[in-house]
Amino acid sequence: MLANSLLSKHGHANKALKVFEEMQRQNVEIGDITFISVLSACTHSGLVDEGEKYFDIMAKDHYICPTMQFYSCLFNLYSQARTLKKAMDIVNKMPFPGGATVWQTLFARCHVLCN
Numbered sequence: 001m002l003a004n005s006l007l008s009k010h011g012h013a014n015k016a017l018k019v020f021e022e023m024q025r026q027n028v029e030i031g032d033i034t035f036i037s038v039l040s041a042c043t044h045s046g047l048v049d050e051g052e053k054y055f056d057i058m059a060k061d062h063y064i065c066p067t068m069q070f071y072s073c074l075f076n077l078y079s080q081a082r083t084l085k086k087a088m089d090i091v092n093k094m095p096f097p098g099g100a101t102v103w104q105t106l107f108a109r110c111h112v113l114c115n
Contacts, residue, residue, distance in 0.1 A: 013045030039073035051077040079109040
């Protein structure tokens with residue numbers, strides 16, 4: 001629980017990712033909340049490559065099936081980094097329809113970037 005709160009601190013993504021890597025080395029059980037925290041840390045710091053890496057690790061190494069919440073984190077990562085093409089690709093590749101929040105975020109980001 002303490003590790004998850006450390007991971008979600010805004011502006012400290014590099015520290016959060018180091019804590020996450022240490023958790024993996026120590027074989028700490030890593031669950032959904034931890035990955036949401038890691039993806040959020042990447043989003044707040046614009047670490048797109050790292051966010052993609054941890055999204056893949058989550059599914060491949062930890063067998064956590066991405067839910068809408070995980071796809072929303074990845075979508076937010078791309079939209080915050082102004083890579084709307086990748087954000088739209090995520091929406092189109094999700095195994096379920098994007099919710100209202102996803103579309104609101106996309107439209108809001110487009111509005112900001114088009115001004």
